[in-house]
Amino acid sequence: MAGHTYRKGFEKALVEHLHRDGQLWGVAVDDDGVARLRPATTAFELGSTKLPLIPPKKILLPPREAMWHLPPDGAYREPEIQNDKTVLLGILPCDLYALWYLDRVFAEDSSYLKRRQKLVLVGTMCQPSEQCFCPPHASPPPFDLFLAEGCVWAGSSLGQSCLADLADHLDMSESRPLPAELTAGKSDAAPEDLERLFLESRHRPLWKNEAQRCLSCGACSAVCPTCYCYDVVDSAGLDGGVTRQREWDNCFFRNHALVAGGHNFRPDRAERLRFRFEHKYLGFGEMRGEQSCVGCGRCVSACPVDIDLSSLLNRLCGVIQ
Amino acid sequence: MTVDFMPLSAKIETIDRTVEDNHVFTFRLGRPLPVAPGQFIEVSLAGLGAFPVTACGMVSDTAIPSCIRRAGRVTEGLYQLRVGDTVGVRGPFGNGFPLEHFWGKDALLIAGGLGMAPLRGLLHALLERRDEAGEIVLLYGSREPETLLFRDELESFERQGLIRLDFTVDFVSEVPWTPGSFVCKVGMVNELLQGLRIDPTRTVAAVCGPPALYGCVLEELASLGIPPERIFATLERRMKCGVGECCHCVTGGTFICRQGPVFSLAELRNIEGAI
Numbered sequence: 001m002a003g004h005t006y007r008k009g010f011e012k013a014l015v016e017h018l019h020r021d022g023q024l025w026g027v028a029v030d031d032d033g034v035a036r037l038r039p040a041t042t043a044f045e046l047g048s049t050k051l052p053l054i055p056p057k058k059i060l061l062p063p064r065e066a067m068w069h070l071p072p073d074g075a076y077r078e079p080e081i082q083n084d085k086t087v088l089l090g091i092l093p094c095d096l097y098a099l100w101y102l103d104r105v106f107a108e109d110s111s112y113l114k115r116r117q118k119l120v121l122v123g124t125m126c127q128p129s130e131q132c133f134c135p136p137h138a139s140p141p142p143f144d145l146f147l148a149e150g151c152v153w154a155g156s157s158l159g160q161s162c163l164a165d166l167a168d169h170l171d172m173s174e175s176r177p178l179p180a181e182l183t184a185g186k187s188d189a190a191p192e193d194l195e196r197l198f199l200e201s202r203h204r205p206l207w208k209n210e211a212q213r214c215l216s217c218g219a220c221s222a223v224c225p226t227c228y229c230y231d232v233v234d235s236a237g238l239d240g241g242v243t244r245q246r247e248w249d250n251c252f253f254r255n256h257a258l259v260a261g262g263h264n265f266r267p268d269r270a271e272r273l274r275f276r277f278e279h280k281y282l283g284f285g286e287m288r289g290e291q292s293c294v295g296c297g298r299c300v301s302a303c304p305v306d307i308d309l310s311s312l313l314n315r316l317c318g319v320i321q
Numbered sequence: 322m323t324v325d326f327m328p329l330s331a332k333i334e335t336i337d338r339t340v341e342d343n344h345v346f347t348f349r350l351g352r353p354l355p356v357a358p359g360q361f362i363e364v365s366l367a368g369l370g371a372f373p374v375t376a377c378g379m380v381s382d383t384a385i386p387s388c389i390r391r392a393g394r395v396t397e398g399l400y401q402l403r404v405g406d407t408v409g410v411r412g413p414f415g416n417g418f419p420l421e422h423f424w425g426k427d428a429l430l431i432a433g434g435l436g437m438a439p440l441r442g443l444l445h446a447l448l449e450r451r452d453e454a455g456e457i458v459l460l461y462g463s464r465e466p467e468t469l470l471f472r473d474e475l476e477s478f479e480r481q482g483l484i485r486l487d488f489t490v491d492f493v494s495e496v497p498w499t500p501g502s503f504v505c506k507v508g509m510v511n512e513l514l515q516g517l518r519i520d521p522t523r524t525v526a527a528v529c530g531p532p533a534l535y536g537c538v539l540e541e542l543a544s545l546g547i548p549p550e551r552i553f554a555t556l557e558r559r560m561k562c563g564v565g566e567c568c569h570c571v572t573g574g575t576f577i578c579r580q581g582p583v584f585s586l587a588e589l590r591n592i593e594g595a596i
Contacts (some may be wrong), residue, residue: 068369076327076409109566110323198592225591229568232561234368244326256538256569259559260372260393263532265572265594267446278574285565285576 001140003153010152010169011046014122014145015089017166021120022085025059027052040089046147049090049124051132051296055225056088056095057102058181060115064247067111067232072240081114088119092126094134094294096141098225101292103142105228120144120158128184133310134295135187136285140178153178183295187310190281190291191317196310201316202274210312211270213305218250220299220307221276226292229256251275277309324564328365328409329354333402334384340470343435344400345377348410351577353382359417359555359583363563364389365409369398373414373560373578377438377471379445385410388438388470414563418443418553419528424518426525427455429547431538433462433510433530437470440529441554442470448483457484458519462510462530465492487513508582511537514545521546528554539586549586556582556595 018024019042025050026040029046029234037052037059066079091099099121113209123141125148128134144159145152152170154160163170190195201207221227231249234240249256252272257265278284278295293309329350337345348364356362356376362385365371372395377388391400399408420443428447432440440459447454463469469488479486489506506513510530526542528535535554542552558570558577565579573593575581589595 002390068328076330078325078327106566107468108322108324110325113323202593228566230562230566231569232370234370234566236368244367246326246562246567249569250566257559259557260396261390265558275571279568279571282574284568284571284574285580288574 001153001177002157003151003178004147004163004170004172004175005151006147007169007171010166011147012042013166013169014152014162015044015046016042017162018087018089018122021291022087022118024089024232026089037088044089046090046122046124048119051092051095051126051129051298053223053298053302055223055296055298056091056099057225057228059086059088059119060099060102060112061104061228061230061248062152064245065111067244067246069244070242074241079111079286081111083118085118085120086115087122089122090124091121091143092296093123093141094126094132094296095122095225096121096143097137097183097294098292098296100288101226101287101294102228105287121155122147123182124148125179125182126184128186129297131297131300132184132295133187133297134179134183135189135291135293137183140182146178146182148179148182151176187295190313194281194313194317195289198278201274206312206315207270207274210307211268211273214252214269214273214307215305216252216254216269216272217304218252219302219304220250220309221250222248223298223302224280225294225296225298226280227251227276251279273307275311280309326411326562328363328371328411331385331408331410333404333406333408336404340468342400343388343468343470344391345388346399347388348385348387348408350385350410354385354410354413354503355358355384356378356380356413357417358472359419359439359447360413360415361560361563361578361582362387362410362412362414363560364395364399365411366398366402367409368393368394371409371411371561372396373563375439375442377441379442384577388435388441390435411563414560415578416580418446418555418583420446422525422551422553423447424453425455426523426551427519429437429456429519429526429542430447430457430459431461431513431526431528431530431534431542432459432512434464434468435535436529436534436545436555437461437463438529440527441471443527444478444484448478451483452541455523458486458487460487460489460510460512460516460517461512462489462491462508462534465490489513509537510534511541514538514541517545519545524551528552532557532596535589539589539596543586549590552586553583554586554589554596556584560562 565576
């Protein structure tokens, strides 16, 4: 993948160019100090991006979205999904890796795919924070365009045609390879025998001790870029029509594994904490063995009682006692 | 292939109310839906939600029989409906019982409570090709005689010599005993295994019941000499999506909805928290 140095004015020209394609979204820091991913104008500056509190998953998996609608005395109707392109500007590598994970989990999900096909990703290099702990990655994440160190790379045909249109702003005489590491690589890869260590830890006090503090508030999962579990909820309109929706759920909630009749398969907080750890570091189903945690550090920042999964990982592996 | 969550409309064709709070509904669809024994469907009531349930008998082209316990909000809503009313159906989901393992072998079916429903689907499949199956033994435990499901039918299968049948109940309320009243053992279903005459080398087992049943029965079957690859159980979990997305059913990292719900004991031993 060859990248080109860009000249002054390229970033602004790029944003304006992409604006013609669809709705721009970028991260803005509000007066309350919170960084939020939200609709942006062509005045958006690519260079100064931050990690938003709620990750880009909210675009592909809206907090609440229709699965079908049943009008009164009618037939089931498929959900309507907006047809316009959504351009995400200044997405950091950890969030791009998280989208790659979601892409594989929802590879067959029709609503996800419709939204994903309309998504344009413009990535930028991050400034690691004190709380992030990204693992090393073997290959680059998905993106249409990626900007770093005054250079731009195209990761899709859309990105390539975009650069062709903006060739005046690029120095085509030299090309640079994509940096080998897009993330800061601040933590090691999870150990290969994590599965065994995890299974053996079932009755270790570490889970219970840590979970004693847990408030089951679910903040960690809400801000996690690779937490995607959902509940299914119906809402009835005044006209008698019904919409079935899926909405963000949370594995820390007590009823997450409760079945009719009253049996709860994960009745206590220690089991629910261990369940979340399992998803972040070992994965479910066909994704087993692949770490879903991208080390963005949001969960650590959001947790009101300082629970830190990466520190649990270190204790589990005997790195720290 | 992409998945969506659009249900098919289905009419309630019959409701068999023989056992209180365990009615058998037959759903008639507009097109065939092949639900194999052990696979499940999501039955949906608009405005209330959906629940996962197996077929309790053979699915003949467009009709799905299903024994549904009145257990929660949505099933309570279903019990308010009448013949001719409409529900939504999605599916089928998951893997059913691997029938190929059963042909040419003896079948040992062990049901606890409502676990009889999916096993009846399997039983009917075996009886449909009775000559290709060996001996069929059904051990069935329930709370009390009144809650035994499909009792008349199962007794008739036994009378016809199609199956060997042993009932047991936790509590007996049919007392005082009068001539002609129902006679069965009292105790837990695993106690029926004691003194059971089977040839473990040519037996395939299928178990369905509440979580406590698996804890005591599955390994006991293995200790009788039935290979763990030929002992099957179907797991009940909270299944919302049915396709391995929503994560409610995940057990030991496994999507029970998509990778199960039927597993062999050999598989279950490697799924933490499954039994």
